[in-house]
Amino acid sequence: MNALDDPQAWLQAQPTSDPVSRRVLEGLARRAARQPQGALRERLVTRLVERAQAHAATPATAQPAPASAGPLAELTARLQADAGPELRTVQLHRRTWSALRLTRRMAEVSAPVPDHLGPLNSQVLVSRALQQLKDLSPDYLQRLLTQLDTLAALAPLQATAEPEKPARAARPAARKPVPRKR
Missing domain, CATH: 1.10.8 (Helicase, Ruva Protein; domain 3)
Known part of the structure; x- marks a missing residue:
């Protein structure tokens, strides 16, 4: 064939x-x-x-995971043992996309803040803090933004996972205190 x-x-x-x-x-x-x-x-x-x-x-150099570990553990072991050129390419692209995402997010944050907000406005403070963090430690800023993106993605899932609390039963109307005779 x-x-x-x-x-x-x-x-x-x-x-x-x-x-x-x-x-x-x-x-x-x-x-x-x-x-x-x-x-x-x-x-x-x-x-x-x-x-x-x-x-x-x-030859298959990866030691197979124990049978009780499951197929995901076996797949992870194989991927770690055979990090071929495809995985290296994925890692390079992940770094590139992370850098691009960081640049885009910083452009959003660096947008001019209106002057009338005042120096203690939360938007002004966050903008200043992120700018200083970008100058001091860009890697930490990238990790922070990644964690914030993850939390933002998980927020809708948490809202749907929590069962609604039953509404409180209406309390009977409060009685007016009876004035005491002196």
Whole structure:
């Protein structure tokens, strides 16, 4: 069976024990199969064959996780053992996106604050604090903004997870005190 004719069928015939590598190769095979005959398809098929052979040639160095740990622990162990070029690329892109997000957030915060708010307004104080934090420790500022983004994303989930408290029963009208006779 020729990989150029039908990349997906060729890949199905190849043995792959790693499920993550298998998914990557399947995606590449699907992409190659969608391309019409030509130079792009040939390059994709060549890359598919090279990667499939590289994965078949590398022995599994990761020790499988205990059976009681579950499939997620096994997948994590394999990913940590085989941090291939794809994962390195993901890490590089994550750093780039984090830096871009930090720049965008700082632009939002650095927007001019109206003068009429006064020096003790919370918006003015937060803006000044974040500017100083950016100058002193940009890494810490990035971690702080990441944590704040995470908390903001979790806030709606917390609101839906908390059951509503029953409304208080209406209290009977208070009686007016009876004046005492002296």
